[in-house]
Amino acid sequence: MQEILSKKDIGERIKALRTAHRLSQSKVADLLSISRSNYSQIELGNQFPSFNILNVIARYYSKSYNWLLHGKDGDEQAADQIRANVVIQELENTLETFNTLLKKLEREILILKTSNH
Numbered sequence: 154m155q156e157i158l159s160k161k162d163i164g165e166r167i168k169a170l171r172t173a174h175r176l177s178q179s180k181v182a183d184l185l186s187i188s189r190s191n192y193s194q195i196e197l198g199n200q201f202p203s204f205n206i207l208n209v210i211a212r213y214y215s216k217s218y219n220w221l222l223h224g225k226d227g228d229e230q231a232a233d234q235i236r237a238n239v240v241i242q243e244l245e246n247t248l249e250t251f252n253t254l255l256k257k258l259e260r261e262i263l264i265l266k267t268s269n270h
Contacts, residue, residue: 161198
């Protein structure tokens, strides 16, 4: 299931990268060839960064495009999907076992009812 992209979350990740590298908004805005005000709006989550801006930020900080957008790399997303599929399979197996036990219980109750009459 695809989650909805959050401008705020993307902005927070971009800001965290900038502050971790001890850079000013002006410095990063210059690197991106945009105004500091425009860059500030991205960090605040008031606007989505363009594909080109995301690409430059990803390359500059050695992060993936996926990480900037979702907070996870592609490998992490694939691992999450695999874990979800395992849980779903385990639940299906448990339900199947439960259903089999219910049918067995139903037969035993029927036998008890018919033997008492």
